[in-house]
Amino acid sequence: MTDWGVTQFGFRRKTYADIIAEMESKAKNLLGVNIDLSSASPLALFLRVVAFGLSLLWAVAEKVYCSGFVDLAVGQSLDYAVKYAGISRRAATAARRMVRFTGDPGVVIPAGFLIGTNDLSIRFSTVQEVAIAESGQVEVMAYAVEAGAKSNVSTGQLNRVINPIAGIDAVTNIDHERNVDGVNRETDRELRDRYYQSLSAGGASTIDSIRASVLNVPGVRAAQVFHNPTMETDTEERPPKSVEVIVLGGADEDVATAIHRTIAAGIQPYGSVEVTVKDAGGQDQLIRFSRAEAVPVYVSVQVTANATYPVDGDIQVVDAIIKYIGGIDTQGIVHSGLELGKDVIWTALIAAAQGVQGVEDVAVTVGLDPDPSGMANVAIGDRQVAQASPETVVVTHV
DSSP, rough: OOEEETTTTHHHHOOHHHHHHHHHHHHHHHHHSSSSSSSTTTHHHHHHHHHHHHHHHHHHHHHHHHSSSSSTOOOHHHHHHHHTTTOOOOOBOEEEEEEEEESTTTTOOOTTTTOOHHHTTSSEEEEOOEEETTTTTEEEEEEESSGGGGGGTTTTTOOOOOOTTTTTEEEEEEEOOBBOOBBBOHHHHHHHHHHHHHTTTSOSHHHHHHHHHHHHHHTEEEEEEEEEOSSSSOTTTTOOOOEEEEEEEEEHHHHHHHHHHEEEEEEESSSEEEEEEOOTTSSSEEEEEEEEEEEEEEEEEEEEETTTOTHHHHHHHHHHHHHHHOOOTTTSSSEESSTTTTOHHHHHHHHHEEEEHHEEEEEEEEEESSOBBBBBBBBTTTTTEEEEEETTTEEEEE
């Protein structure tokens, strides 16, 4: 007799067809082999109604079984499965932009003052009260009213005052080191990837635990940790007994706090970015780290497709390339992609494009210039991370 349910091979679910076959066999045993079980017979119709309900119960039982495993759980069940490793799903975060007001000196701009784009589709709110200086300008940080990648704006796009105050002439968002892009709520796939990257988060004072802690920071896409355990300055100018964390994404204050939580006492944090954080005793601690250089990778894909190629096939190819390299795809989903210092493999780009339904053949060129012509791997430095976007991936058809 076939085992169903939880077996030594995992969960085996009875399908609708399995249930029908089993019920028809039982009916023949009880009522005789000559009973009418044709599809239009009353008994056959009755069995099929019952079998359909039972198949739904088996589907629910399978979902309950799968909900306990990170690889199989989805949605809220996945949130419960990863929490035992100290991991939680990242919520959508609001974009931050430094904005500059121009107007009459002394005019007070209250906290919560609203500005937006020309069409008012994106709005930002200032986080503190400021007064316009004698120079006629003042800068203040503003947060997006709606969290997520949809509120990420380029320099100069926030140029409309929503609730005017006399004495304010103009406003615009400026390029600033404290600007941080908003990200969408973490998807199941992204949460699983970060779970496996962060399995060392429960430890402390190790390279893996520092990296895991930094990867948990909202907005961080990639992180790498280097250390100098010797008593001499190394070839990268890292001082003796020091740790250098190289990070892509995330706010400076959040990254520094994550490093401070896990770095060992007596070990010097090294890097070009300096942030002061307070320890549990209220003392100031200077934390240093470095920013990774995001390297835009340009990819040209010539697709030969058949009739099964979907209507949005070009978009799927673009997103598949971005998922492999890393970056924000056409849906606003952030993909970690390649780690710091990892080269872009030409054949992997071909494989990513061919994974889309209906693609029969592809010709891929890749490079660091907007008109790529290379058909080889793209080298990425130790302090760099490859990034792609819908603007750097172009799909054409043969």
